[in-house]
Amino acid sequence: MGSKVALVTGAGSGIGRAVALELAEAGWSLVLAGRRADALAGTARLAGGSALTVRTDVTRPEEVDGLFAAVRDHFGRLDLLFNNAGTFGPAVPVEELAYEDWRTVVDTNLTGAFLCAQAAFRLMRAQRPQGGRIINNGSVSAHVPRPHSIAYTATKHAMTGLTKSLSLDGRRYSIACGQIDVGNAATEMTERMSAGILQADGQVRAEPVMDAADVARTVRHMASLPLEANVQFATVMATAMPYIGRG
Secondary structure, three states, X not given: OOOOEEEEEOOOOHHHHHHXXXXXXXXXXXXXXXXXXXXXXXXXXXXXXXXXXXXXXXXOHHHHHHHHHHHHHHHOOOOEEEEOOOOOOOOOOHHHOOHHHHHHHHHHHHHHHHXXXXXXXXXXXXXXXXXXXXXXXXXXXXXXXXXXXXXXXXXXXXXXXXXXXXXXHHHHHOEEEEEEEEEOEOOHHHHHHHHOEEOOOOOEEOOOOEOHHHHHHHHHHHHHOOOOOOOOEEEEEOOOOOOOOXX
């Protein structure tokens, strides 16, 4: 076991898997959570095979409670939560977005992040030594939205509020909270960017992407700081993506 314990949600693929592998290389003990048990097992194998995997739907409070009970029972403490589980939802005009699709995005991206952060907060407050770190996975969409992304964008704006409130409420318990806003990391969620994606001017153009490992290295740095220091917000993006100057 490593000297510190990290929980990564959405750990079966994409940024979650990349962060898990980076933390494993840095010597962290890992708890991997996600909805697909086979994908979690794949990440665990790549990380060296010693990670604790817990199949979890973060939208269900009882499953989140079970996840954190497993962390407590197996390791006795939690030093880092990487709140990463998320979904984009269908890219359709506002007037065509089904209520069920809106709820799926909100329940996963926002409510799921809250439930995990709340459970982590409770564990970190009670453990000795007290404290820990929560890193929320935001998005550049929290600042500059894409067309046909209202549910995703709204939840990522809300994630910023979640981060700020956790930072404030966690101070007295040595719980630090920061956020990483990611732009165009190469994952399953962003595959369509290489083929072409709708721009604000109505055109469809391919966009550059970056390796998810670049995101993971940033998370590793944020996680490595002593609890007296915090990266409050970080933006990591493909250099040439249409973010600065988008519109």
